[in-house]
Amino acid sequence: MTMVLKASGLTVERADGAPIIEDVSLGLDRGEVMGIVGESGSGKSTLALALLAYARRGVRIAGGSVRVADTNMLELDTATLRKARREVVAYVAQDPGAALNPMLTLGTLLTEGLAGSKAEKVVRAREILRKVGLPDDEAFLQRRPRQLSGGQQQRIAIAMAVIAKPKLIILDEPTTGLDVSTRAKVLDLIRQLCISDDLTAIYVSHDLAVIANVADHVTVMYGGQVVEQGTMQEVLATPRHPYTRALLNAVPSLQARQTLRPIRGRVPAVGEAPNGCIFSDRCDHAIEACNTRPALRLVGGTQVRCVRPELAEAFEVRPQAVGHSDRQVANNSAVLQADGVNAFYGHRQILFDVSLQVEPGRCLAVVGESGSGKSTLSRCLIGLHGNLTGALSLDGKPLPLTVDQRDRNARQRLQYIFQNPNASLNPRRTIGQSLAAALANRPEACGNRSGAIIAEAFERVGISPHLAMRYPAELSGGQRQRVAIARALVANPAVLLCDEVTSSLDVSVQASVIELLRSLLADGLGMLFVTHDLAVVRNIADTVAVLSAGRVIEQGDVYKVLSAPSHPYTQSLLANTLQLPTEAIDVPTIARRQSAAGSR
Amino acid sequence: MTVDSQNDNATIGIFARLQPLLARLLQGGLTLLAVSLLIFLAARALPGDVANMILGQSATQEQLDLLRVQLGLDQPLWWQYLIWLGGILRGDWGTSLSNGQPVADLLALGVRNSATLSGVALAVMLPLSLLVGVIAAQLRDGFVDKVFLGMSMVANAVPDFVTGTVLVALFATTVLHVLPAVSFIPPGDSPFSYPDALVLPATTVIIPGVMYLARLVRVAVIDVMATEYIQTAELKGLSPSRILFRHALPNAVAPIIPAASLVAAFTVGGVVVVEYLFAYPGVGSALVDAVTNRDLPVIQANVLVIASAYFIFNLIADSFAQRDEAAGQRQSKA
Numbered sequence: 001m002t003m004v005l006k007a008s009g010l011t012v013e014r015a016d017g018a019p020i021i022e023d024v025s026l027g028l029d030r031g032e033v034m035g036i037v038g039e040s041g042s043g044k045s046t047l048a049l050a051l052l053a054y055a056r057r058g059v060r061i062a063g064g065s066v067r068v069a070d071t072n073m074l075e076l077d078t079a080t081l082r083k084a085r086r087e088v089v090a091y092v093a094q095d096p097g098a099a100l101n102p103m104l105t106l107g108t109l110l111t112e113g114l115a116g117s118k119a120e121k122v123v124r125a126r127e128i129l130r131k132v133g134l135p136d137d138e139a140f141l142q143r144r145p146r147q148l149s150g151g152q153q154q155r156i157a158i159a160m161a162v163i164a165k166p167k168l169i170i171l172d173e174p175t176t177g178l179d180v181s182t183r184a185k186v187l188d189l190i191r192q193l194c195i196s197d198d199l200t201a202i203y204v205s206h207d208l209a210v211i212a213n214v215a216d217h218v219t220v221m222y223g224g225q226v227v228e229q230g231t232m233q234e235v236l237a238t239p240r241h242p243y244t245r246a247l248l249n250a251v252p253s254l255q256a257r258q259t260l261r262p263i264r265g266r267v268p269a270v271g272e273a274p275n276g277c278i279f280s281d282r283c284d285h286a287i288e289a290c291n292t293r294p295a296l297r298l299v300g301g302t303q304v305r306c307v308r309p310e311l312a313e314a315f316e317v318r319p320q321a322v323g324h325s326d327r328q329v330a331n332n333s334a335v336l337q338a339d340g341v342n343a344f345y346g347h348r349q350i351l352f353d354v355s356l357q358v359e360p361g362r363c364l365a366v367v368g369e370s371g372s373g374k375s376t377l378s379r380c381l382i383g384l385h386g387n388l389t390g391a392l393s394l395d396g397k398p399l400p401l402t403v404d405q406r407d408r409n410a411r412q413r414l415q416y417i418f419q420n421p422n423a424s425l426n427p428r429r430t431i432g433q434s435l436a437a438a439l440a441n442r443p444e445a446c447g448n449r450s451g452a453i454i455a456e457a458f459e460r461v462g463i464s465p466h467l468a469m470r471y472p473a474e475l476s477g478g479q480r481q482r483v484a485i486a487r488a489l490v491a492n493p494a495v496l497l498c499d500e501v502t503s504s505l506d507v508s509v510q511a512s513v514i515e516l517l518r519s520l521l522a523d524g525l526g527m528l529f530v531t532h533d534l535a536v537v538r539n540i541a542d543t544v545a546v547l548s549a550g551r552v553i554e555q556g557d558v559y560k561v562l563s564a565p566s567h568p569y570t571q572s573l574l575a576n577t578l579q580l581p582t583e584a585i586d587v588p589t590i591a592r593r594q595s596a597a598g599s600r
Numbered sequence: 601m602t603v604d605s606q607n608d609n610a611t612i613g614i615f616a617r618l619q620p621l622l623a624r625l626l627q628g629g630l631t632l633l634a635v636s637l638l639i640f641l642a643a644r645a646l647p648g649d650v651a652n653m654i655l656g657q658s659a660t661q662e663q664l665d666l667l668r669v670q671l672g673l674d675q676p677l678w679w680q681y682l683i684w685l686g687g688i689l690r691g692d693w694g695t696s697l698s699n700g701q702p703v704a705d706l707l708a709l710g711v712r713n714s715a716t717l718s719g720v721a722l723a724v725m726l727p728l729s730l731l732v733g734v735i736a737a738q739l740r741d742g743f744v745d746k747v748f749l750g751m752s753m754v755a756n757a758v759p760d761f762v763t764g765t766v767l768v769a770l771f772a773t774t775v776l777h778v779l780p781a782v783s784f785i786p787p788g789d790s791p792f793s794y795p796d797a798l799v800l801p802a803t804t805v806i807i808p809g810v811m812y813l814a815r816l817v818r819v820a821v822i823d824v825m826a827t828e829y830i831q832t833a834e835l836k837g838l839s840p841s842r843i844l845f846r847h848a849l850p851n852a853v854a855p856i857i858p859a860a861s862l863v864a865a866f867t868v869g870g871v872v873v874v875e876y877l878f879a880y881p882g883v884g885s886a887l888v889d890a891v892t893n894r895d896l897p898v899i900q901a902n903v904l905v906i907a908s909a910y911f912i913f914n915l916i917a918d919s920f921a922q923r924d925e926a927a928g929q930r931q932s933k934a
Contacts, residue, residue: 052835057826085837098828103850112846113836160836 002030004200005051005168010064012043012050018271020046020059021224028168028200028217035215035232036204037247039506040477041267043224044204048172051202052089053081069167086113090161094173096153100145100160107141110160124163132159132189150370151182155189162193170202175210179369179532184576187214206506208251209535209578212236220244223268223278230302236581240299240309242283250511252535254562254579260539262512266476277306285311333396335360335526336381336414336495341390343373343380343550350376351388351550358495363517363527365541365558367534367573373550374530378497381528382416395494412442415488419500421480425472431483432468438487457486461516478509482516495526502536514540534577538562546570624919628911632904635911636688639903640681643896653894654697671697684900694897698890703901706886709787711905714875714882716791718868720798721805725867726860729810730853733817734844740822748818752811760870764804764877771800783880801878805870809863816859820852827851858921865913869906 005028012021021043028034036044046059053073055061066073071088073081085091093099100109110128111121126136132155134140145153154174161169171190175183191214193199205211211218211232218235220228220243228241239245249261265282268274274281276291283290289307299309334357343351350373358364368374379385381392383403392399394413400406418424425434435454455465461482472480481501488496498517502510517540521527529541537544537558544561546554546569554567565571651667652659668674672683687694693703736745755763772781783797791798824830825848833847872884879885883902890898 049835054831054835082837082839085835087837091832091835093828093832095828099832101829101833101847101851104846108846112842113838157832 004028004030004032004069005034005202006065006067007051008065010047010050010066011062012046012055012059013062014270015058015060016271019062019224020270021050021221024064024221024226026051026202026219026229028202030200031194031198032217033194033201033203033215035211035218036202036221037206037208037211037218038221039206039247039263039267039508041269042221044206044221045172046224047221048091048170048202048204051168051170052085052091087164088167090164090166090169092154092157092161092169092171092174095177096157097145097150097177099157100153102144102146105142105144106148106156109145109156110141110163114164128159128163131162131193132156133185134159149182150178151186154178154182154186158186158189158193162197162199165197168200168202170204172204173206174203176205176207180534180573180576180578181369183210184578187578190214207578208236208247208507209580212581213578220247223273224270225278225305226296226303227279227305228302229296233581234301238300238302240302240304240311241279241306242285242311243279246282247508248580250508251580252511252514252533252539254535254538254574254577257539260511260514262478262515263508266478334358334393335395336399336528337393338381339391339393341377341380341388341392343376343385343388345387349550351380354390354547354550354552356545356552356555358526358528360494360526361521361524362542363521363529363540365529365531365537365544366547367531367537367544368547369532369573372547374532374547375499376550377547378416378499378528378530382414382497412491413494414497415491415493415495416497417481417484417488417499417501420504421477421484422472424484425480425487427472430469430471431463431475431486434472434483435468435487435490438490442491453490457489460489460520461486462512476509477505478512481505481509481513485513485516485520489520493525495528496520498527498529500530500532503531503533510536534562534573535579546573621919624915628915632908632911635907636685636900636904637681639900639907640684641677643899643903644677646891646894646899648894650697650894650896684897688901688904693901696890696895696898698893698895698898703897706898707883707901707905710881710883710886710902713785713791713880714868714871714884717798717801717805717875717880717882718864718871721802721809721867722864724802725806725809725813725863728806729813729860730817732810732814734821734849736814736818737821737825740818745818748814752815755808755811758808760804760808760873761877763807764800764874767800767804768878781878783878785881787881797878797880801874801880804874804877805867809867813856813860813863816856817852820855821848824848824852858917861913861917861920865910865917868909868913872906 005026007027008025010021010024010026011019013019024047026034036047038044046056049055050061051066051068051073053061053066053076061074064074068084068088071084073084073089076084104112107122107125110125114121114124116124122141125141129136129140134152134155145156148156158171158174174190175186178186187210190201190203194201194214201214203211203214215232218228218230218232219226220235220241222243228235228239228244235244236248239248243263246261246263250263252258252260263282268278268281275293277283277286277294280286280290285308287308294305294307296303296305297309298304336358338357339355341351341354342349354377356364356366366374366377376385380388380401383401383406386402388401390401392401394410399410403411425431426437429437432454435457436450439450439453454468458465458468463479463482463486467475467479472483475483484501485496496517501517502513505513514536517527517529521540527540529537531537541558543556544554544558545552546561546565546567548567548569554561554565554570561570562574565574649664650671650673651664655663655667665674672680675683684694691704693707695702696706732748736748739745768781770776771779779796779800781800783794783801785791785794785797830843830847833843838847871882872887874880875882875884876888883905887899887902887906889895890902
């Protein structure tokens, strides 16, 4: 086997000398896929870019070497480096909507930078479009990125990367923004390209389940350092670093409802890492010896940066969570009910005769892909979508369809939590002020009481009330989403409408938000949880409604629907949900991949 | 039959596309009507009596009354307005009170000269703004960029007539004597026959325009250069010039166009001060003279022309902004 990528001692620092990634080494043989996994802020994207000898503004590559095939990437002059980026290494960014220039046609995007005549370029473009499963006619080449769906855009981005037949392709979270079935198709495409073109790839993701489905090797990054590195099966079967174990524990399973273990604390900011082991301040197994930084060492086939790699044997398997769906619910009357809701955009009907109910202390999950109408449904319930027919009722009383006709009580009883806390919290208000503004609608909570209510809400979501003076930008993503939940709680709601609240979060942070929502359910809150992730549904919902093209096609108890789905659409959603192979059922995925690799 | 119905559809299609434009033009027409009423009333509200101005202090009461009747000034205001408006719609702008020439002739002369000045100023200002803005963005936070930002602050804070006076002192009177301090252009001659008379007035308009627009260009280019698609272009190994001209500029210019149209509108309006300063024979200086002489028809005509120019450039700015909005909506739907 020929080595395609050999990076050693790669260090990237900020202008003030604080390292963002430190002493990272990677090696990949031809045709292999390396997964790089870690939370946001672990330096994985910086690493991906450094492999192309690229550093963002205010950041520089301070040391190490990157050799791709016979090219020493870090020692090229600018003209040769440009040539190397055209021909040797290619890059696919996370968000194709942002990474494709909106003003240029697909034909230009695909072929610019290629040598050859115009006719040759068009032939190449058509060839690559067929390969990634897109139309190859002239009209399609003349389209612009915005005229494509998210999945098609990502195919174009991948086509753009592989059209010059590079030796190495670097994929930076290429499927994170896509919904399950599109993601499955894009992953299939990547896998297929790896086999047919013998492509060597780096796949960056925060999602271990995705990595497990494409990679041969995995590198776990934390705080800019490699904490564990080895073959996929070895690392997943026996994680030796507590951080790897913690990441695995945070991944929700489709098979069983489990206690999700969020990782306490947060990823250290650049320049603020502890002196000893970089994970020591969040590690449950830290001892005295962890105060000196351990080196990477080879333990049983994997590289581990931990003084106690033998702990691997001691890591407990996470326990099953008590499913509160098993609990007998005393009060079974619906708190929020929708009957025969039809919703429209202009003359186009988005929702068809949707009926559902939310009960106190129980969670109804609404599942569907983008465009299925699930967000429209939650907007109808909160009263933000004006164009609808049907009947809503709250606490048995009819509820006006739009929010401006609802009285204060009805508005407070229903609270909405948005997908993106960065956008839903006012950046110019401290989080304390954001909560106080939500309280202003509760006249009984004025004056001294309001401070107490706010503090109580912060306590409830696990945010220290000392942080009330902070601005959203000063918090982590998970903290922000907790603040958004706290803001909903101060209104003393009966039902929370959660719109994809965990989709933009890291797996570890998602675990903490799910645990929080579970505890709120235990307090008796009703919840409508909109998501496209069935593993999350399995872990939080009691009942589920599957939405496809605006119709509820399947509805029932979660364990029934997920274990024996009756509708083909639900079956395909389930089949496309990626799982960690540690669960017995998915092991064949890896085996299949291995045999494919072996046959090459 | 089928052909007919197709034609009908095509007509409807064109109409549907033109409808927003027609609505906008109608709205604009109404706006100009309201403006004409305001101009008319404002001109009448000027202190001083027209008849007195024309006949001088020694005129008798009978002479004054007679002149007022001749000029129609004894009629009710609304009637005078309708007469004036009706005249404009027929193409008759009236006659100047001070020299008896048809207003339309005076206006044609002024409009040509002012349009030349504004046109020359804009033709230099717009490309220059783009160039300066792009250079400042490329040298972001460097010495040149900081000097530019400081200068633009000063240039935009200083009123046009001060800029003009300083330019006159530098190039015409005190320091150098290379350009005329007063732009004398004989009536009937094209301003292009006297290029040196154009330089100082045009520069006075160009400096604040460039300093303002180039700042916008600079910010837009910096924003675009920070986008992921520019990063992608760099990672594709494209040349810096291709990244700048094919990838960055088309995206950076889009948000600038409405602002540039507004600057053009301000330039046309702001030309009054500059023309007066350099005694350049355009709409602006004609207006100032007319106000001094209480020459009501000339005042009204000139203000109406300036207001229309303003309106047209605003219309352009609006339609660009609307097109951008529509593009934005398409994007958010996708």
